[in-house]
Amino acid sequence: MDEVQSQKHIVVYHVCSLKKLIKYLSHGKILPPVRAWLGIQDAERFSKQTGRQIIIRLKFRAYKPLDGHKGQAVYMDEPYDIKKWFGISKGIGSDTESEVE
Numbered sequence: 001m002d003e004v005q006s007q008k009h010i011v012v013y014h015v016c017s018l019k020k021l022i023k024y025l026s027h028g029k030i031l032p033p034v035r036a037w038l039g040i041q042d043a044e045r046f047s048k049q050t051g052r053q054i055i056i057r058l059k060f061r062a063y064k065p066l067d068g069h070k071g072q073a074v075y076m077d078e079p080y081d082i083k084k085w086f087g088i089s090k091g092i093g094s095d096t097e098s099e100v101e
Contacts, residue, residue, distance in 0.1 A: 009059040012036035012074060013043035017052045030080040034058070035066060035073060042072045 014036045016024070024030050036058055037043040043055050058080060066073035 009061055010038075010063065012038060012058050012060050012063070013040050014056045014058050015043050015047045015050065015052045016054050016056065018054060020052075021054050021056075024082055025086070028081065028083045030082060032077045032079055033075045034060075034078075034080045035075045036060065036063075038072050038074060042069075 014030070014034065037046060040055070047053060047055055060074065060076055062078075063074040063076045065071060066075050
């Protein structure tokens, strides 16, 4: 098992499709494992290779290296809360109405 790396915060780049982004918004979080690239250039390359056009800048506190990927990809095993990005208290499109703070 890979050792968990922990720092104050590290900036990483998560690549996803529009379909996944909509799913994240409906849940109010990115469900684990949350995978990301350490550098924007690697995220851009992966985006072009996969056709996933959205790159999201995240901040990880604790993460593990992802096997392969030349040590440039990491993941975390906890959900990543995105509600603060959009000022919502619940997921968008959930059964109850979303509130803007």
